[in-house]
Amino acid sequence: FLARYGLARTIDLYFALFAGWVLAPGLEKSLKNLYFSIEADGHHYTMSLPAWETDYIQGRLAAQAKPYELSMLQAMASMLNEKDLILDVGANIGNHTLYLAVVVGCQVVAFEPNPELYVPLRESIALNGLDERVTLVPKGVGEKTAKGVFSERTPSNLGAQSLSIVGESDAVDANTMEVVPLDTMTFDQPVKAIKIDVEGMELEVLRGAHELVR
Numbered sequence: 001f002l003a004r005y006g007l008a009r010t011i012d013l014y015f016a017l018f019a020g021w022v023l024a025p026g027l028e029k030s031l032k033n034l035y036f037s038i039e040a041d042g043h044h045y046t047m048s049l050p051a052w053e054t055d056y057i058q059g060r061l062a063a064q065a066k067p068y069e070l071s072m073l074q075a076m077a078s079m080l081n082e083k084d085l086i087l088d089v090g091a092n093i094g095n096h097t098l099y100l101a102v103v104v105g106c107q108v109v110a111f112e113p114n115p116e117l118y119v120p121l122r123e124s125i126a127l128n129g130l131d132e133r134v135t136l137v138p139k140g141v142g143e144k145t146a147k148g149v150f151s152e153r154t155p156s157n158l159g160a161q162s163l164s165i166v167g168e169s170d171a172v173d174a175n176t177m178e179v180v181p182l183d184t185m186t187f188d189q190p191v192k193a194i195k196i197d198v199e200g201m202e203l204e205v206l207r208g209a210h211e212l213v214r
Contacts, residue, residue: 034120035127036062038098040070041077045102046127048120049093054155058093068095076193077104084192087111087182089141089205092159094121096195101133108133109187113140113148113177116158140179143204148179162199181208 034050038061049055052062060068067073073096080086082105088097091110100106112118118138125134140148140163148163165179182194182205191212196202206213 037065038067039065040067040099041074041103043103045098046124047094047098048123048127050120051116051155051158055093055159056157057095057159061093061095067099073099073103076100076195080104080106080192083107085109085187085189087191087194089182089194090159090197090199091117091121091136092197093117094124097121097134098124098128098130101130102128106133106192107189109135109137109185111137111139111141113138113163113179114150114158114161137180137185140177140201141182141198141205141208142179142201143208144179144181145184146179147176149175149177159197160199163201183209183211 034048034052036047036049036052038045038047047061049058049062052058057068076096077100080100084104085107086100086109088100088108088110091097091112094110097108097110101108110121112121115138118136122136125131125136142148142163142165146165148165150161151164152161154161163177163179166176194209194213196205198205
């Protein structure tokens with residue numbers, strides 16, 4: 001188990017499974033439930049975590065029943081107000097999106113091109129009745145409108161996969177994803193903050209948001 005999951009996650013799941021479920025009240029003893037209860041700052045919400053057994057971040061969420069990097073999220077929350085518009089670029093499974101929408105009450109536009117992540121995120125949005133507060137855009141974000149692919153699948157950390165831009169002459173298949181610059185997007189209100197976590201494409205995202213952030 002240690003070789004497969006690593007030390008930190010082995011410890012998390014050990015306590016979740018064998019220590020009275022104290023760290024993971026949403027973790028079913030059957031180990032078949034893909035929905036997990038998350039608690040943060042007096043708020044509760046549900047997350048769909050289908051890859052909790054293999055993906056590091058989903059495993060931490062499932063085992064600890066609290067948001068990943070909670071102290072950073074709380075620092076963000078201290079500078080935000082209810083109904084502020086936030087862009088979550090590289091939303092992953094929705095760790096930041098759901099916290100900001102539920103706990104802070106922000107409007108969130110979440111960008112995530114990986115179907116292994118945006119499909120359960122879409123489910124989490126529906127489970128928590130956030131359809132009017134969260135907009136999910138299943139696309140990558142970059143400097144220009146383009147197509148992209150993941151060069152390698154990383155089951156242990158689905159959010160760590162880097163998106164590579166493909167040329168116009170390259171073959172397009174079901175694994176090819178749309179990439180858009182933020183400057184081509186229209187938002188209903190001014191953007192208060194942008195969170196970017198795109199595994200090495202951060203500068204491209206900013207170059208494609210020149211008009212938005214200036």
